[in-house]
Amino acid sequence: MKKPTSWLLIANSSSAKIYEIETIRSLAIVETFEHPESRLHNRDLVSDKPGRDFESFDQTRHSMEPHTTPKQNEFNIFAKQLASYLETARNDGKFKKLYISASPSLLGLLRQFLHTPTAKLVCGELNKDMTHMTPDEIMTHLPFFN
Numbered sequence: 001m002k003k004p005t006s007w008l009l010i011a012n013s014s015s016a017k018i019y020e021i022e023t024i025r026s027l028a029i030v031e032t033f034e035h036p037e038s039r040l041h042n043r044d045l046v047s048d049k050p051g052r053d054f055e056s057f058d059q060t061r062h063s064m065e066p067h068t069t070p071k072q073n074e075f076n077i078f079a080k081q082l083a084s085y086l087e088t089a090r091n092d093g094k095f096k097k098l099y100i101s102a103s104p105s106l107l108g109l110l111r112q113f114l115h116t117p118t119a120k121l122v123c124g125e126l127n128k129d130m131t132h133m134t135p136d137e138i139m140t141h142l143p144f145f146n
Contacts, residue, residue, distance in 0.1 A: 005096055006095060006096065006098070006099065006123075007019065007021070007030065007089075007098050008020075008099045008101070008142075009082070009101070009102065010130050010131055011102040011103070011110075011129075011131065012106055013035075013075045013078060013103060013106050014034065014035050014036060014078070015032075015033060017029060017131065019138075021099075025136075027135040027139065033078075033081065033082065035081070075105065075109060078106075079106060079109035079112070079113050080113050083110060083113035086114065087114075087118050095121070096121065097121055097123045098122045098123065099125070099144060100125045101129075101138070101142065102125075102127070103129040123144070124142075124144035126141075126144075
């Protein structure tokens, strides 16, 4: 009988890697994601100036600000993409346990966007960006594997 598969998501707001945990000290890459739009400045994500609006009681005009910045919108898009991928993989039975290490802002978004059945498979979280680390370095930094 095959041992239940565990996955490890290492992510920040613009890149992510999913590893299969083969043994307690061995990781195999499953998928890599890049979202370069998250690295852009707000001014590079907007094609023109904000819309204009009139005050209801006089002729004063002012710009209309979006509720979220374009950069925050890109963070949301990337977090939803990761959550959707994990949901599909869970439905396909590709993993039974999920560990997440992500930058603080992305970890919060993932908590928000993960579907409840997938979120229930999360066995450990670490509020840290380790996308620049090698698999060996990652394993030494994860408290749930030491």
